[in-house]
Amino acid sequence: xxxxxxxxxxxxxxxxxxxxxxxxxxxxxxxAVRWSLARTxxxxxxxxxxxxxxxxxxxxxxxx
Numbered sequence: 001x002x003x004x005x006x007x008x009x010x011x012x013x014x015x016x017x018x019x020x021x022x023x024x025x026x027x028x029x030x031x032a033v034r035w036s037l038a039r040t041x042x043x044x045x046x047x048x049x050x051x052x053x054x055x056x057x058x059x060x061x062x063x064x
Contacts, residue, residue, distance in 0.1 A: 015045065 018041055025032040 022033050022038055
C-alpha cells in the first residue's frame with residue numbers, strides 16, 4: 001500500500017511542477033509555452049485514472 005501512495009504523491013508533484021513551469025512561461029509571453037506539449041500532458045492526466053481502472057478491472061477478472 002505504501003508503494004501506491006508514494007506513486008500518487010510523485011504524480012501530484014509532477015503535475016504541480018509542470019503547471020508552475022507553464023504558468024511562469026505564459027506570464028512572460030504565451031508563445032514561450034510549447035502548447036502542443038502542454039496538450040499532451042493534459043491528455044495524459046485525463047487518461048491516467050480511467051486507464052488505470054480498466055487495467056485493474058481486467059487484472060481482477062483474470063486472477064479472481
